[in-house]
Amino acid sequence: MERPLECKTLLEILGEIPACHDTCSATYTPSYKDDSILKGCLIAHVTLTLIEMQRIASCFKAPLHKMFIANKVEKNIKQTKDDVWNIILSTSFLHDVGKLADQYINTAEKHVRHHRISAIIARKTLREIFDDFIAIKVAYAILFHHEAIDWKTVEQSTLFSSYLQAALHPLSRVSYTVSHNRLSLFERNLCEILDQIQRKNIITQLQYSFLVKTLNYAIQELINNQGVNLKADQELNVEKVQEPKYIAPALAIYRFIYLIDNRAASARSEYWFKLVQQVNWNELESVAYYIQKYLTRRYYYIGLSAIP
Numbered sequence: 001m002e003r004p005l006e007c008k009t010l011l012e013i014l015g016e017i018p019a020c021h022d023t024c025s026a027t028y029t030p031s032y033k034d035d036s037i038l039k040g041c042l043i044a045h046v047t048l049t050l051i052e053m054q055r056i057a058s059c060f061k062a063p064l065h066k067m068f069i070a071n072k073v074e075k076n077i078k079q080t081k082d083d084v085w086n087i088i089l090s091t092s093f094l095h096d097v098g099k100l101a102d103q104y105i106n107t108a109e110k111h112v113r114h115h116r117i118s119a120i121i122a123r124k125t126l127r128e129i130f131d132d133f134i135a136i137k138v139a140y141a142i143l144f145h146h147e148a149i150d151w152k153t154v155e156q157s158t159l160f161s162s163y164l165q166a167a168l169h170p171l172s173r174v175s176y177t178v179s180h181n182r183l184s185l186f187e188r189n190l191c192e193i194l195d196q197i198q199r200k201n202i203i204t205q206l207q208y209s210f211l212v213k214t215l216n217y218a219i220q221e222l223i224n225n226q227g228v229n230l231k232a233d234q235e236l237n238v239e240k241v242q243e244p245k246y247i248a249p250a251l252a253i254y255r256f257i258y259l260i261d262n263r264a265a266s267a268r269s270e271y272w273f274k275l276v277q278q279v280n281w282n283e284l285e286s287v288a289y290y291i292q293k294y295l296t297r298r299y300y301y302i303g304l305s306a307i308p
Contacts, residue, residue, distance in 0.1 A: 006031060006044035009267035013051060018044070019196040020189035028179075029100065029186050032268065040268055042099055043189050047197065048264035050092040050211075054202055060256055061085050067249045068137065079134075086207055087126065087134065090214040091257055093190065094122040095142045097218055100186060101176035101226075116174050119143035120235045124225070125218045136240050140250035143236065145257045168241065172232040178222050187219050
C-alpha cells in the first residue's frame with residue numbers, strides 16, 4: 001500500500017518507521033478531502049501538528065499562557081505555563097476529532113462541518129478535566145479555525161450576514177454517528193505514536209500522560225454524544241462569545257492553531273520546512289518571490305514571514 005505523503009514526512013522527521021506502520025489506519029481515518037476524495041492520514045496529521053507545536057513552543061508558550069488565564073475568576077485554581085501548554089497541545093487532535101464521524105468518512109459532500117463537531121466535543125472533554133472557563137475558550141478557537149467553510153455559507157445566503165450568525169445560529173444542528181472500530185483503531189494508533197515521540201523526547205512524560213488522558217475522554221464523548229441532535233448555539237454557549245475574557249484568548253489560540261494546522265497540512269504536497277530552507281533570507285527579493293510563489297499554491301496558506 002502506498003503511504004500518504006504525511007506518513008512519509010513523519011518518517012523523515014522521526015528518523016524511524018512510525019509506530020502505527022503495521023496497523024495503518026489511513027484508509028479508515030483520512031485527514032482531508034480533495035474534490036470529495038478521501039486522502040491522507042489523520043494519525044500522521046495529528047502527530048505532525050503536535051510536533052510543529054513543540055517546535056515553536058518557546059515563541060508561544062508565555063504569551064498564550066498570559067492571554068489564556070486573563071480574568072480567571074477561580075483564584076484557587078492556578079494554571080502554570082506548562083498546564084496551559086498541555087491544553088494547547090491537546091488541540092493537536094481535538095481540532096479534528098470531528099473527522100472521525102461517519103458523515104465525514106462516508107458522505108460525498110465536499111465540506112462536512114467537522115470543525116463544529118470538534119468544537120463541541122472539545123468543550124465537553126475539557127470541562128470534564130478542568131472547568132468550563134477553560135473549555136469554552138478552546139472550543140471557540142477550534143470552531144474558528146475552519147471559519148472559511150462558514151464564510152462560504154454567509155456569502156451564499158440571504159439569511160446570514162456574519163460568520164457567527166452562521167456558525168452559532170439557533171437553528172444550526174450537529175448530529176453524527178461514529179464507528180466504534182474506527183475510534184478504537186484511531187485511539188490505539190495515536191497512543192502508540194504518542195509513546196514513540198515521548199521516547200524520542202519530542203514531548204515529555206507529563207505531556208504524554210495528559211494527552212492520553214484527554215484523548216480517552218474525547219473518544220468517550222464522541223461515543224456518548226453520537227445520534228444526539230446537538231444545538232450549536234447551546235452546546236457552545238453563544239452568549240459567551242460576546243465576552244472579551246472568552247473571545248480574546250480564543251482568537252489568540254485560533255490563530256496559533258491555524259498556523260500550526262497549515263504547517264502540518266503542507267506535508268500533503270511538499271513540507272513547509274523544506275520550502276523554507278530553499279529561501280535565501282539574506283536577499284529580500286528572493287524572500288518576497290518565494291513567499292508569493294508558495295502562497296499561490298493550494299496548500300500553502302501560510303504567512304512565511306510570520307513563521308518563527
